[in-house]
Amino acid sequence: MVTNAQVGLNFLSNEPPNLADTLIAFTRIVEDGKTTAAIITGLNALFNRKTPEMKPISIRETVEEILPLLRGRLLRSGVTVQDEVLLDLPLVNGGTIALQQVFINLLNNALDAVSMVDHDKLVVIRSSYKERMVSIAIEDSGVRPANYEKIFVPFYTTKAKGMGLGLPIAKSIIEAHGGTLSARATANAFGSIFEFKLPIWEKEKPI
Ligand SMILES: Nc1ncnc2c1ncn2[C@@H]1O[C@H](COP(=O)(O)OP(=O)(O)OP(=O)(O)O)[C@@H](O)[C@H]1O
Ligand SMILES: [Mg+2]
Numbered sequence: 007m008v009t010n011a012q013v014g015l016n017f018l019s020n021e022p023p024n025l026a027d028t029l030i031a032f033t034r035i036v037e038d039g040k041t042t043a044a045i046i047t048g049l050n051a052l053f054n055r056k057t058p059e060m061k062p063i064s065i066r067e068t069v070e071e072i073l074p075l076l077r078g079r080l081l082r083s084g085v086t087v088q089d090e091v092l093l094d095l096p097l098v099n100g101g102t103i104a105l106q107q108v109f110i111n112l113l114n115n116a117l118d119a120v121s122m123v124d125h126d127k128l129v130v131i132r133s134s135y136k137e138r139m140v141s142i143a144i145e146d147s148g149v150r151p152a153n154y155e156k157i158f159v160p161f162y163t164t165k166a167k168g169m170g171l172g173l174p175i176a177k178s179i180i181e182a183h184g185g186t187l188s189a190r191a192t193a194n195a196f197g198s199i200f201e202f203k204l205p206i207w208e209k210e211k212p213i
Contacts, residue, residue: 007038062097062207072109085127092133097207104179111172112144112200119148143201154189
């Protein structure tokens with residue numbers, strides 16, 4: 007962010023000012039600022055385990071809000087995301103931003119994993135519900151981690167620019183909602199399934 011700000015200032019101090027490149031530098035600052043804000047929201051969720059606002063949330067709408075945010079990444083990378091979330095999925099009890107964060111972290115991981123393979127790059131989001139719990143599964147066709155437990159340890163990362171916080175943050179948010187998050191290999195030769203379960207919203211008995 008600081009580098010882009012300095013670059014932007016240099017472009018502005020040119021004679022005449024280089025407005026096109028200044029615009030690019032400042033756009034990067036805005037993007038970095040948003041990423042930083044998302045990380046801070048996630049860190050808050052990780053260390054301050056109470057979830058602020060709990061209300062009825064539609065997972066369908068959450069996915070519809072999140073996918074456009076990833077569109078740039080999807081177009082660049084040639085990944086297909088199949089949204090198979092049920093139209094009549096029951097509402098869950100949760101915080102909007104916290105649950106958006108979970109999707110962003112899991113989908114970014116899935117996109118990173120499929121970006122490393124040559125075969126079809128596919129991510130599927132499925133849903134189901136049973137016994138007052140909604141289940142969301144994000145399945146990718148990417149490379150698999152060597153160990154499905156280690157990846158939840160804070161600061162464990164295999165990525166050059168990774169912080170190793172996406173999964174611990176997602177797990178912490180889901181558990182603060184009274185749910186669970188787990189990961190396993192698919193039945194195919196490639197890919198993983200990250201599945202989380204959340205209690206269905208109940209009018210009479212919010213958790
Ligand atoms: N869908 C996935 N497929 C394969 N490996 C994965 C997947 N999701 C996570 N991992 C592995 O788990 C590690 C930890 O994931 P986590 O999201 O916590 O951190 P990160 O993605 O490395 O960094 P960031 O803090 O930016 O999220 C990753 O570095 C990767 O090795
Ligand atoms: Mg991640």
